[in-house]
Amino acid sequence: MSALMQTYARLPVTFSHGEGVYLFDTQGRRYLDGISGIGVNGLGHGHPAVTAAIRDQADKLLHTSNLYRIEGQEELANALARVSGMDTCFFGNSGAEANEAAIKLARLYGHGRGVKKPAIIVLEGAFHGRTLATLSATGNRKIQAGFEPLVSGFIRAPRNDIEAVRQIANNNPDVVAFLAEPIQGESGVNPLTAEYLGAVRALCDEHDWLLMLDEVQTGNGRTGTYFAYQGMGFTPDVVTTAKGLGNGVPIGACLSRGKAAGVLGAGQHGSTYGGNPLVCSAGLAVVNTVVGEELPANALAMGAVIRATLLEDPEVAAKITEIRGSGLMLGVELGRDCAGLVERALEEGLLINVAGGSTIRLLPPLVINEAEARELARGVAELIRNFN
Ligand SMILES: Cc1ncc(COP(=O)(O)O)c(C=O)c1O
Structure with missing residues (x-):
């Protein structure tokens, strides 16, 4: 042992x-x-593309911190914006951290709208990570048991049930966002339908909620498009990703668009390592290879x-x-x-x-x-x- x-x-x-x-x-x-x-x-x-990128970058510089501009980080953010249709990007080190950024962004967005206790709709069977906020958003009691008190502000709905989301909308003025995986991975590969997600998009527009998709597992080409929502006929406001983005180096990203893009400002979120030169060199090689090949x-x-x-x-x-x-x-x-x-x-x-x-x-x-x-x-x- x-x-x-x-x-x-x-x-x-x-x-x-x-x-x-x-x-x-x-x-x-x-x-x-x-x-x-x-x-x-x-x-x-x-x-070879990832190995070469990491080798070259390791020869030059591993880390400087986000106190300074990092060219490779800006390049990767721009590349991700291009492939996703999003506007801005925050880098953390994992999927859970990408989702933490999204959850914080949604709360801040809600406070900006005057909602004092902003709530996020999440789904049964969801998996969003193991940090306190993300395990609270996760829809699996086994992952939560023993870690109570959970983080509040999540309202659970059954998946692919638009009526349930409508009912929540009618009864909860504090809702500010909807967060889900387009295909739930950990619960057993359970897809949300394009019709359901399209209807959720319409509800988000109607109620001024953010549509946030957790593409930590589905993103970076795995489902047949760069992100799973592409080809479904709508665009989310926030997309998180990790896993395939680094091909093995720890990186997570929270992408945002339009009204969500400028919500997190200086001093409101951060990470010492997030998006450092080494991981961004690998991430850029991944995005270029996924698209190029x-x-x-x-x-x-x-x-x-x-x-x-x-x-x-x-x-x-x-x-x-x-x-x-x-x-x-x-x-x-x-x-x-x-x-x-x-x-x-x-x-x-x-x-x-x-x-x-x-x-x-x-x-x-x-x-x-x-x-x-x-x-x-x-x-x-x-x-x-x-x-x-
Ligand atoms: C959909 C989804 N979100 C979040 C996570 C958490 O990612 P990480 O383990 O990198 O924190 C996972 C990991 O399996 C995942 O599948």
Whole structure:
């Protein structure tokens, strides 16, 4: 037993290096990575563009703090604004911090409107992080239990139920924002429909709320567009992202637009490391590669290959009740507890994850090719076939 706090039930494997969609353990055994470090390594392992950017920047300068202008940070903010349609960007170091920034922004926006106790609508099954505010916004009692008193100011609604949001609107003049993941990841890959989100957008406009999307997991090309809301016919006011943005270096971003863009001013939020030269060099390499190599399109195409391959064998298809998600964010629903499949997969040299208890979650690198996508899907199909 090491001196680590045992906050994770870790699997008995240690990786020494990676190459593309494969990881190698300290014994030299190869594993196909179907989870990308929980949606982080979108460009896979050892991508030359990211490695070169980090090396070059490390040679020059790691950190200066936000007391000074950082060229790379401005460049990354501009690149993210271009790909998202947002206007301004705050950098933190994680998804939870990106959401903390959004929550603070919404409260400040509410106070600016004269609302003394601003409230944010959040959804059942949501996951927004492990800090006190973000775990309070999270819709999973297991994550909250023992950490009471929770942060107040969140009103919970069932997902994809626009009537519930309407009722909250009618009964709560203190609401100032709506926060949700376009596709819930941790609850088991549960998408919100474009119709629902479009109707929420209309309610936000009607009541002067901010529409805030948590794209920590869905963003950076994973679902088939740079951000999941793109192609849904509306634009949010605030977007948070992290995970895939750094491909492994810790970075989170809170993007905002229009009336939300100038809300957080000097001295109202901050982070010592946030957006430092090192992480921004990696982030910029990621954005340029995701766009330049058209990885969202590859995510769509390879997601389709995985779905089709999983359903090839009728015996396996009969055990799958549903495949949810978009692009390379896939939830293979088995309708019964399947947590044990993760260790079985590991024995077969396959890295997968189970979310929500009964859903195999697949988040492979966006650079996966067709042969690798088939290999992943056939491996998962084999696990399902033998799962009795
Ligand atoms: C949708 C979503 N939001 C927020 C977070 C928290 O991100 P982090 O672990 O980087 O704080 C996660 C992490 O799984 C996530 O999936």
